[in-house]
Amino acid sequence: MEKASVLVVGAGDATGGAIARRFAREGYIACVTRRSADKLEGLLERIRADGGVAHGFGSDARKEDEVTDLVARIERDVAPIEVAVFNIGANVRFTVAETTERVYRKVWEMGALAGFLVGREVAKVMLPRARGTILFTGATSSLRGSAGFCAFAGAKHALRALAQSMARELGPQGIHVAHVVIDGAIDTQFIAENFPQRYALKDNDGILNPDAIAENYWSLHRQHRSAWTHELDLRPWMEKW
Amino acid sequence: MEKASVLVVGAGDATGGAIARRFAREGYIACVTRRSADKLEGLLERIRADGGVAHGFGSDARKEDEVTDLVARIERDVAPIEVAVFNIGANVRFTVAETTERVYRKVWEMGALAGFLVGREVAKVMLPRARGTILFTGATSSLRGSAGFCAFAGAKHALRALAQSMARELGPQGIHVAHVVIDGAIDTQFIAENFPQRYALKDNDGILNPDAIAENYWSLHRQHRSAWTHELDLRPWMEKW
Amino acid sequence: MEKASVLVVGAGDATGGAIARRFAREGYIACVTRRSADKLEGLLERIRADGGVAHGFGSDARKEDEVTDLVARIERDVAPIEVAVFNIGANVRFTVAETTERVYRKVWEMGALAGFLVGREVAKVMLPRARGTILFTGATSSLRGSAGFCAFAGAKHALRALAQSMARELGPQGIHVAHVVIDGAIDTQFIAENFPQRYALKDNDGILNPDAIAENYWSLHRQHRSAWTHELDLRPWMEKW
Amino acid sequence: MEKASVLVVGAGDATGGAIARRFAREGYIACVTRRSADKLEGLLERIRADGGVAHGFGSDARKEDEVTDLVARIERDVAPIEVAVFNIGANVRFTVAETTERVYRKVWEMGALAGFLVGREVAKVMLPRARGTILFTGATSSLRGSAGFCAFAGAKHALRALAQSMARELGPQGIHVAHVVIDGAIDTQFIAENFPQRYALKDNDGILNPDAIAENYWSLHRQHRSAWTHELDLRPWMEKW
Numbered sequence: 001m002e003k004a005s006v007l008v009v010g011a012g013d014a015t016g017g018a019i020a021r022r023f024a025r026e027g028y029i030a031c032v033t034r035r036s037a038d039k040l041e042g043l044l045e046r047i048r049a050d051g052g053v054a055h056g057f058g059s060d061a062r063k064e065d066e067v068t069d070l071v072a073r074i075e076r077d078v079a080p081i082e083v084a085v086f087n088i089g090a091n092v093r094f095t096v097a098e099t100t101e102r103v104y105r106k107v108w109e110m111g112a113l114a115g116f117l118v119g120r121e122v123a124k125v126m127l128p129r130a131r132g133t134i135l136f137t138g139a140t141s142s143l144r145g146s147a148g149f150c151a152f153a154g155a156k157h158a159l160r161a162l163a164q165s166m167a168r169e170l171g172p173q174g175i176h177v178a179h180v181v182i183d184g185a186i187d188t189q190f191i192a193e194n195f196p197q198r199y200a201l202k203d204n205d206g207i208l209n210p211d212a213i214a215e216n217y218w219s220l221h222r223q224h225r226s227a228w229t230h231e232l233d234l235r236p237w238m239e240k241w
Numbered sequence: 242m243e244k245a246s247v248l249v250v251g252a253g254d255a256t257g258g259a260i261a262r263r264f265a266r267e268g269y270i271a272c273v274t275r276r277s278a279d280k281l282e283g284l285l286e287r288i289r290a291d292g293g294v295a296h297g298f299g300s301d302a303r304k305e306d307e308v309t310d311l312v313a314r315i316e317r318d319v320a321p322i323e324v325a326v327f328n329i330g331a332n333v334r335f336t337v338a339e340t341t342e343r344v345y346r347k348v349w350e351m352g353a354l355a356g357f358l359v360g361r362e363v364a365k366v367m368l369p370r371a372r373g374t375i376l377f378t379g380a381t382s383s384l385r386g387s388a389g390f391c392a393f394a395g396a397k398h399a400l401r402a403l404a405q406s407m408a409r410e411l412g413p414q415g416i417h418v419a420h421v422v423i424d425g426a427i428d429t430q431f432i433a434e435n436f437p438q439r440y441a442l443k444d445n446d447g448i449l450n451p452d453a454i455a456e457n458y459w460s461l462h463r464q465h466r467s468a469w470t471h472e473l474d475l476r477p478w479m480e481k482w
Numbered sequence: 483m484e485k486a487s488v489l490v491v492g493a494g495d496a497t498g499g500a501i502a503r504r505f506a507r508e509g510y511i512a513c514v515t516r517r518s519a520d521k522l523e524g525l526l527e528r529i530r531a532d533g534g535v536a537h538g539f540g541s542d543a544r545k546e547d548e549v550t551d552l553v554a555r556i557e558r559d560v561a562p563i564e565v566a567v568f569n570i571g572a573n574v575r576f577t578v579a580e581t582t583e584r585v586y587r588k589v590w591e592m593g594a595l596a597g598f599l600v601g602r603e604v605a606k607v608m609l610p611r612a613r614g615t616i617l618f619t620g621a622t623s624s625l626r627g628s629a630g631f632c633a634f635a636g637a638k639h640a641l642r643a644l645a646q647s648m649a650r651e652l653g654p655q656g657i658h659v660a661h662v663v664i665d666g667a668i669d670t671q672f673i674a675e676n677f678p679q680r681y682a683l684k685d686n687d688g689i690l691n692p693d694a695i696a697e698n699y700w701s702l703h704r705q706h707r708s709a710w711t712h713e714l715d716l717r718p719w720m721e722k723w
Numbered sequence: 724m725e726k727a728s729v730l731v732v733g734a735g736d737a738t739g740g741a742i743a744r745r746f747a748r749e750g751y752i753a754c755v756t757r758r759s760a761d762k763l764e765g766l767l768e769r770i771r772a773d774g775g776v777a778h779g780f781g782s783d784a785r786k787e788d789e790v791t792d793l794v795a796r797i798e799r800d801v802a803p804i805e806v807a808v809f810n811i812g813a814n815v816r817f818t819v820a821e822t823t824e825r826v827y828r829k830v831w832e833m834g835a836l837a838g839f840l841v842g843r844e845v846a847k848v849m850l851p852r853a854r855g856t857i858l859f860t861g862a863t864s865s866l867r868g869s870a871g872f873c874a875f876a877g878a879k880h881a882l883r884a885l886a887q888s889m890a891r892e893l894g895p896q897g898i899h900v901a902h903v904v905i906d907g908a909i910d911t912q913f914i915a916e917n918f919p920q921r922y923a924l925k926d927n928d929g930i931l932n933p934d935a936i937a938e939n940y941w942s943l944h945r946q947h948r949s950a951w952t953h954e955l956d957l958r959p960w961m962e963k964w
Contacts, residue, residue: 064342096361096407097368101305104357108349112395116345120337127338145405153402154353161394164386166337172961187949205949212947219942224935225960226910226928232955237948238895413720428708446708453706460701465694466719467669467687473714478707479654546824578843578889579850583787586839590831594877598827602819609820627887635888636835639880646868647876648819 003079005029007071009061009118010088014188015137017043018210019085019217024052026218028083031074033059061088061114071121080129083221084122086115087137090155093148104151111155116162119177123170130174133221136163138181167230176228178220183235184208206238244320246270248312250302250359251329255429256378258284259451260326260458265293267459269324272315274300302329302355312362321370324462325363327356328378331396334389345392352396357403360418364411371415374462377404379422408471417469419461424476425449447479485561487511489553491543491600492570496670497619499525500692501567501699506534508700510565513556515541543570543596553603562611565703566604568597569619572637575630586633593637598644601659605652612656615703618645620663649712658710660702665717666690688720726802728752730794732784732841733811737911738860740766741933742808742940747775749941751806754797756782784811784837794844803852806944807845809838810860813878816871827874834878839885842900846893853897856944859886861904890953899951901943906958907931929961 006023010016011032020030024047034040037058047054055078059070074081090110092103119134126132140146142160145153163179170177185191185198185207192199201207213234220229235241247264251257252273261271265288275281278299288295296319300311315322331351333344360375367373381387382394383401404420411418426432426439427449433440442448454475461470476482488505492498493514502512506529516522519540529536537560541552556563572592574585601616608614622628624642627635645661652659667673667680667689674681683689695716702711717723729746733739734755743753747770757763760781770777778801782793797804813833815826842857849855863869865883868876886902893900908914908921908930915922924930936957943952958964 096410097365099357099361101354101358104354108353108399112349112399113342113345116340116391116395117342120340124338141402145402145407145409147406147410150357150403150406150410153406154357154399157398157402158349158353158395161382161386161398162391165388165391165394166386168386168964169337169388169391174960176960205947207949209947209949212950215947216942216950216952219939224928224932224938226930226932227935227939227957228960229939229955229957230964232952234950234952237897237899237951241891241953409723415719417719446706448708450706450708453709456706457701457709457711460698465687465691465697467689467691468694468698468716469719470698470714470716471723473711475709475711478656478658478710482650482712578892579847581839581843583836583840586836590835590881594831594881595824595827598822598873598877599824602822606820623884627884627889627891629888629892632839632885632888632892635884636839636881639884640831640835640877643864643868643876643880644873647870647873648868650868651819651870651873 003029004082005031005074005079006083006085007031007074007081007122008085008087009033009114010086011040011043014186014210015213016085016087018214019087020054021047021050021052022211022214022218023083024054025050029079030054031057031078033057033061033070035060061118062109064117067117067121071125075125081122081125081132083133083135084118085135085137085217086118088114089137089139091139091152094151095148096150099151104154107151108155108158111152112158112162115159119162119166123166123175126175127170127173133176134166135217135220136179138179140181140183142179142181164230171228176223176225178229179231180216181231181233182208182213183233183241184239186210186213201238204238206236208234208236244270245323246272246315246320247324247326248272248315248322248363249326249328250274250355251327252281252284255427255451256454257326257328259455260328261295262288262291262293263452263455263459264324265295266291270320271295272298272319274298274302274311276301302359303350305358308358308362312366316366322363322366322373324374324376325359326376326378326458327359329355330378330380332380332393335392336389337391340392345395348392349396349399352393353399353403356400360403360407364407364416367416368411368414374417375407376458376461377420379420381422381424383420383422405471412469417464417466419470420472421457422472422474423449423454424474424482425480427451427454442479445479447477449475449477485511486564487513487556487561488565488567489513489556489563489604490567490569491515491596492568493522493525496668496692497695498567498569500696501569502536503529503532503534504693504696504700505565506536507532511561512536513539513560515539515543515552517542543600544591546599549599549603553607557607563604563607563614565615565617566600567617567619567699568600570596571619571621573621573634576633577630578632581633586636589633590637590640593634594640594644597641601644601648605648605657608657609652609655615658616648617699617702618661620661622663622665624661624663646712653710658705658707660711661713662698663713663715664690664695665715665723666721668692668695683720686720688718690716690718726752727805728754728797728802729806729808730754730797730804730845731808731810732756732837733809734763734766737909737933738936739808739810741937742810743777744770744773744775745934745937745941746806747777748773752802753777754780754801756780756784756793758783784841785832787840790840790844794848798848804845804848804855806856806858807841808858808860808940809841811837812860812862814862814875817874818871819873822874827877830874831878831881834875835881835885838882842885842889846889846898849898850893850896856899857889858940858943859902861902863904863906865902865904887953894951899946899948901952902954903939904954904956905931905936906956906964907962909933909936924961927961929959931957931959
């Protein structure tokens with residue numbers, strides 16, 4: 001395999017990190033981002049300890065120039081981006097009346113605008129090569145506007161619209177775009193601390209294992225182009241839906 | 242009937258104007274807005290000529306303070322808002338690569354943020370009264386992200402998520418929220434000038450008649466609360482879909 | 483208005499009966515069917531007492547020859563069928579393992595095959611006239627396969643597919659086909675007897691009023707052909723969904 | 724691995740056969756069915772030549788006793804069924820008016836009733852073991868009722884409802900049920916002979932490769948139970964959708 005990189009925007013401790021590790025294991029150079037580069041250290045060390053190559057970037061995906069710069073740097077200094085994963089969430093819960101303009105805007109900037117900027121910039125470098133995979137992480141709110149989630153559902157619906165538009169537009173140009181609807185709690189520190197009862201389901205595989213999620217992102221990337229998936233859902237076996 | 246007003250945000254020459262006229266015919270005081278108040282003159286005159294009462298407001302629905310002020314003024318100076326219609330579109334067509342950050346943001350501000358601000362402000366005054374109807378105008382892109390429409394579909398998907406969240410949240414509090422998916426060309430000057438071939442279908446009812454659209458908004462408002470609709474589609478009889 | 487008839491297949495005491503009464507009030511000759519004609523007496527008397535004209539037909543909509551005969555008789559002896567409503571349900575609840583082949587088949591015959599036979603036969607007489615309205619009654623299970631409902635959801639999904647296929651095929655030929663998703667308990671004797679707690683919500687409009695449902699069927703029929711609805715949902719204001 | 728079997732109902736030359744071969748390669752005993760057992764010879768030979776174990780069964784999946792008998796025989800004589808794939812299609816195209824009762828019924832019996840019988844019978848043997856995977860093959864018509872497809876879309880919608888009901892019901896009991904929406908032409912003799920122009924896209928991966936489809940069925944079966952997929956789509960990279 002020629003040198004190629006996977007860009008994971010929003011590489012937290014759970015899903016994003018697991019995806020980066022999964023692709024690194026296959027020889028991809030993992031380029032991982034968070035707003036604060038120093039929070040990436042643990043992940044970078046872990047990938048390297050496993051024999052992989054990884055680079056960390058402090059980058060705010062809501063800022064056009066930072067995204068443009070990020071993609072340009074990786075392409076120039078690291079390796080062509082063959083896979084890009086957009087994995088930033090922004091789950092908040094407020095009634096409509098309590099949702100401030102600031103919250104509504106911030107949630108969209110994190111969940112949708114950032115996805116657009118990342119998607120567009122990687123598409124630009126992939127198009128001339130007529131290859132590449134772009135994966136977006138969705139949620140239950142991508143498909144359903146529930147009470148209390150007007151901001152989050154708005155951002156997630158917009159991200160899904162982006163993924164679908166890009167899939168239809170870029171597919172025939174050789175770029176595989178897919179959207180993954182994650183429906184359930186993921187094994188994260190946030191769930192452990194805030195929803196201990198839910199977290200206890202972990203012993204029984206009742207919350208999503210980040211490595212299991214990552215395996216599906218890898219499968220999507222590996223699909224033969226005669227049979228591409230554009231959307232799939234992932235939820236624990238015992239989840240009500 | 243006690244004095245009550247209908248607020249139509251985005252009262253252009255076609256759909257919004259027709260909706261305002263339809264409700265005015267039933268005795269509602271029509272409060273209509275556009276960014277430039279002077280463009281409302283024709284509509285105001287027409288409503289008055291038909292025996293209705295109408296007020297025009299120049300107001301930018303993307304600006305929180307303008308929306309807050311608009312709702313406050315109507316409630317204070319005109320009459321309680323019993324029905325609010327959000328009817329601002331922002332249809333643009335660009336490939337992903339050609340979509341600028343500015344366009345992506347503007348389209349969302351017009352199509353989704355403004356809807357959120359209007360929806361939230363009218364919900365706040367309707368909630369204590371436990372009554373009211375809030376109607377959002379959607380489009381084909383509310384349900385489908387087509388090639389070339391990542392910005393527009395993003396805004397329209399977000400608006401639909403808002404409508405659905407609000408319907409679920411506010412319904413049990415007595416407020417009827419519905420989303421109307423308009424799938425097809427509407428009889429507007431824009432279509433007449435830019436798509437003459439399509440416009441020619443008008444003779445055969447092949448494009449949507451604004452008065453016919455407005456009739457459906459009126460029916461939605463009139464629904465008995467034991468049988469509320471939260472989403473319906475409208476398209477010409479000969480439309481491919 | 484020239485003499486025209488509305489055919490309501492499955493005219494029970496609630497929804498179907500209310501629809502027949504609503505159209506009869508507008509001058510349509512109501513042709514109502516159930517498997518046993520004698521159960522129609524109450525409805526026929528009520529329509530006549532209201533000044534309407536009504537005919538009852540004992541007819542099993544699962545049997546091709548009975549449906550063919552029904553449509554032919556009405557066209558020949560009564561008046562052209564301008565509106566047809568298919569309103570037969572067949573709600574049962576069993577786990578997959580407990581669902582017998584007989585149940586699975588019967589539920590489909592009542593909920594889908596009968597809809598096909600009625601839809602096809604009325605389409606045949608409407609097509610040469612290039613006008614008519616065909617309305618199908620759906621349910622929550624039209625859109626969602628819940629645990630315990632594999633048979634009912636199968637029939638209801640199939641009926642929705644029929645409505646959609648027919649809408650796409652017959653719309654451009656002048657026939658309006660629509661599907662109404664009723665999501666919630668209806669005010670019926672069945673609910674009164676079997677779900678008294680739910681039924682008590684009636685005082686608060688918490689279950690669907692058949693007349694309110696019927697009003698929507700009437701509105702659908704009255705839509706201008708430049709703005710036809712192909713699907714709408716109906717649910718009580720306080721319903722969780 | 725203990726001895727386990729995969730049951731593929733509708734193991735034609737393309738998708739079903741490829742799935743059987745894929746699982747056989749992993750050590751599963753392939754139990755494949757068609758209505759005529761003799762048409763299975765080529766597939767059985769191919770699996771055996773690849774070092775796999777395979778059994779062929781002539782069985783009509785529309786007949787309850789044949790399905791019951793099939794499952795019982797495999798469980799008794801071959802090995803526990805760990806995976807079952809229902810892969811029978813019945814694509815026909817007629818206008819509504821031209822669709823006979825016989826065609827409408829036959830298409831449903833093949834596409835939905837047979838799926839129910841197979842799904843129910845394998846669920847019964849899997850439930851006490853609290854494990855197993857059941858996969859249903861869908862199509863574009865599973866999600867959309869197009870003009871000319873009222874019968875086919877009805878069957879496919881019903882099958883999807885079945886898959887969804889079973890997934891919700893059996894998931895929490897340890898059985899993974901998923902539905903695969905195949906949207907595009909598959910590389911089959913039928914397409915080669917009847918749609919040569921479309922078939923020519925094969926050189927460019929423009930039609931679905933059965934082995935690529937099979938890979939996804941294998942991935943679904945391999946998913947960790949903390950992250951199960953219940954529906955995914957598969958289509959060629961250049962497909963319009």
